[in-house]
Amino acid sequence: MNTKLRERDIEIDFTNAIDTLVFDQMKAGQPNYHGIGEMHRVDFIVELDEAILFVEVKDPGNPKAQEKGLQKFRSELNDGTLSSTFASKFIDSFFYRWAEDKLSKEVYYLSLVTLEGEVLPNFSDEIAKKLPPAGKSSQRWHRHPVKNCQVFNLETWNENFPKWPVTRVAAVTVAGVKQ
């Protein structure tokens, strides 16, 4: 099993994972083909002995990021669309994994977004309150769908999760062609 998962230039090594999955695989014929384009998808799902991690990666801090994309990202961050998208990714992925009967452990939703550390606590809370039960408490619930919903940047991720080191990897070029 490959413990290293990569989303464009960001690579995370979940060294103690017992299973890893590129969850948003939309190429037919590839292992773990997702196949339902209508559903939002997190990037990775990682199974540990005692927990399941849903992982979403966004890299606005990439030195190669284009101005147009950054403007869209900033505007979605400001108007709340981005947190809604992050919430939808969790909810739909959760539903999908439930249908696969793969939700036997507690789920943690960890996102890696290359933003300034100052905006992360607030952005984490913004996503969390859009996840069921939307900040309410229900007496009838016996389980909570997400144990922790939190957003990190490269520095805070590495500081808090030494067993899952994240690195920015340079794109491999062969004869000038990006692979």
Add this chain to the structure above:
Amino acid sequence: MLEKLELTNFTSFERLDVTFSAKINVIVGENGTGKTHLLKAAYALCAGAPLFKNKSDLNDDELATALTTKLIRLFMPLDDKLGKLHRQGATEQAHFSARFFQGQKISATFFNNSKALAIQSRANYEKFQNEAVFIPTKEVLSFMKGFNSLYEKYGLSFDQSYQDICLLLDLPEIRPENLNAKSKWAIEQIEKVCDGRFVFYGGGKVTFRTEHTEYSANAMAEGFRKAGMLARLLETGAIQPGASGPLFWDEPETNMNPKLMKLLVEILLEMARNGQQIILATHDYVLLKWFDLLMDNKGKDDHVRFHALYRDGDGRVKVDSVDDYRAITPNAIADTFNELTKEQVNKKMGGLGK
């Protein structure tokens, strides 16, 4: 405008050199690193301006006496003794000096048993006549009625920056033709956001007037009272971009909501574009971020310099001055947000990933 400040063995500073931007300066740092002391020391050294306006041939002794009084009233050292401002444990003299953009200089020294400062040197200091303004942390509109006479008569536990600001707020309005267009714009913006204006009757009496009625100033939100102080200082010409000395502002964010903060930063940037030097101290990320987002260093030639105060391994206060918010190290404000992230991990991740 203040260009450079040097402090040696003064309060908690063993040795600190700060080079200011002619536009906007933001001082950050944890509690106890001396942000307010830095502002007050700089403000005290600007105190020559009103002195020389009143008496242009002030000699060194008279100047030393006046600056000593200013320092004591601003810092309120124990038993009103100047020597208490000498850094504890220092064996050398306390020394502080300021250099202004037009080449004027002043430097002074004292020791732990000195009754007054000794002017060490001065160059064209009498020519620095642009009066500085210091806005302290607390708003004053709610208590300025009668404050000045009380302050003169009794030993109140307010430092002199409160008296100074009350006196400036009580000045009459400048003639409309002399009101800077940008000041007029800023006053209108503040009135719009507060939905009315503060009216100053003299003697510290202040009310708040809307289109239909008049209220006690105390009935207004503290954040509005703070914004009202800025509007009034512009209205009286105490702050006149291009003509007045530096504007010092200690924690402008206190009691201000984030929306008001955006307007405040827009106004400060506009004032700086028109020649107003601004030196403020803050703990607030929102204020820093608004500067970062609203400044236009290309089209409008904005400049914001961040001065981070911190203690080194030996407990000495140091300063790191940078022109990009992201380059501030150490950044006590950013560190606090990282602490929040860490605490949530500790509380909710149960050791996963460690």
